[in-house]
Amino acid sequence: MTAIYTAQHLTKKYGGHTALRDVSFSIEPGRLVGLLGPNGAGKSTLIKCSMGLLTPTSGDIIIGGVKPGPASKAMTAYLPDRMALSESLRVRDAVAMFADFFTDFDRTKARDMLLDLHLDDSQRIGAMSKGMQEKMQLCLVMSRAARLYLLDEPLGGVDPAARDYILNTILRNYNENAAVVLSTHLIGDIEKALDEVLILKDNTVMLHQSVDELREEKGCSVDEYFREVFKC
Numbered sequence: 001m002t003a004i005y006t007a008q009h010l011t012k013k014y015g016g017h018t019a020l021r022d023v024s025f026s027i028e029p030g031r032l033v034g035l036l037g038p039n040g041a042g043k044s045t046l047i048k049c050s051m052g053l054l055t056p057t058s059g060d061i062i063i064g065g066v067k068p069g070p071a072s073k074a075m076t077a078y079l080p081d082r083m084a085l086s087e088s089l090r091v092r093d094a095v096a097m098f099a100d101f102f103t104d105f106d107r108t109k110a111r112d113m114l115l116d117l118h119l120d121d122s123q124r125i126g127a128m129s130k131g132m133q134e135k136m137q138l139c140l141v142m143s144r145a146a147r148l149y150l151l152d153e154p155l156g157g158v159d160p161a162a163r164d165y166i167l168n169t170i171l172r173n174y175n176e177n178a179a180v181v182l183s184t185h186l187i188g189d190i191e192k193a194l195d196e197v198l199i200l201k202d203n204t205v206m207l208h209q210s211v212d213e214l215r216e217e218k219g220c221s222v223d224e225y226f227r228e229v230f231k232c
Contacts, residue, residue, distance in 0.1 A: 001028045003062075004179045005050070005148050010059035012045055019045040021204040023059070029147070030176040032193055034222070035183040037200035038230050043183040044081055046200070047152045051078050064147055074103070077146035081153045081183075083133050087126030091119055091136065098140050110143035113169065131158040138166055142173040149180040155189055163189050187223040197222055201229070 003026040012020040020042045027033055035043050048054040050061050052068035063072040085094050091114060098105045114121065117135055125133060138154055151170070155163045163186070171193055174180050181198070184190060197214060199207040206229075207214070211222055218225050 006062045008060045013057045031195045032180045033196045034194045041200040042203045075147040077144040077149045079141045079151040092121040104145040113139040131162040151182045
């Protein structure tokens, strides 16, 4: 199967600091991949380079056969690591904005998911709790029929019940022709859902392996392995 998302010797430097160093990987459709690593390992930098928000120092990212740009963004649904929508917007305004921007956005799916949250579409984003804002933004992102979903810390800053909702929303709303890359350090909460892990250490790829293979080889869970590798 042809990969939907690849990096080829990707390096990103900020002055004298190297945020990513010779990163290479390949991810096929139908896979849910945990992008794992401690703070500062380069997870968010990788996702931002993939979205064209940062320019690599060297190397390439290829999404659906093209480098980051308008064509790749049209097939990639991106959840940033913080609220990207203006707090003055009402829920219905956010839905309308996504519908205008993305031809693959499904208004009906978005409306159904938002109703599930018991959100009044006249409510302003700024009046919501952080957890509710994150769930709302995720519902909008997952209402796209994208080929690649890049989710940067979707579980960060929300309570355990909200994490379950977020994970279930992701699992229910992507199809076998798409890949999901989910950045997180809360491995125990998502391990059961992952097909693969891509672990960054010292700003490069330490391990890219299927979850089943890792468990069999290491004789432990992904969470246990991660804690052992990165213990203080």
